[in-house]
Amino acid sequence: MRTTTLIPRRIATTGITVLGAAGIATAALTGTAHAQAPAKPADKVLSADSATAAEHVATQAAHAKAAKDGKKAEDYPDNLDGWIREAMSIMKKHGIPGSYDGIKRNIIRESGGDPGAVNDWDINAQKGIPSKGLLQVIQPTFDQYHVKGTADKLTDPVANIVAACNYAADRYGTMDNVDSAY
Incomplete structure (x- = not known):
């Protein structure tokens, strides 16, 4: 891990x-x-x-x-741009590939940029494990691909992005290769 x-x-x-x-x-x-x-x-x-x-x-x-102002350069705004940039900083440290544009494209398609989005209709939801967050990750996938040091909460924007990109890297090579539900 x-x-x-x-x-x-x-x-x-x-x-x-x-x-x-x-x-x-x-x-x-x-x-x-x-x-x-x-x-x-x-x-x-x-x-x-x-x-x-x-x-x-x-x-x-x-x-x-x-x-x-004496703050660290790692301070990111609490919005979609800041979440993606912070996630990319973490991903870079861990060799997880993904571009800003590829991540944002998938976020917009999956959740419209809403970190609290929940899919309550697909097969995962029918099985009781709905997809959640910016990149619509299910809890077992989040648990397996979670990057230590990020929040342990599935709907935390940065943790959700990093875990989803970690999963996409393992399965598709990079989030940039994902063009539909994954």
């Missing part, structure tokens, strides 16, 4: 910095920084490419702010 150390998740307090960085990234990608009045955050709709770049810039800004 693989081992890891527990990395505490904290909510980042960099809202202004993150919104500013995301706006800068969006403006840089679209080339419209000087051509349009600044949009309110709720009015802004990003394309997939600019959203990814904006998320990257926002994450970098959050890491820079955390370092400036």
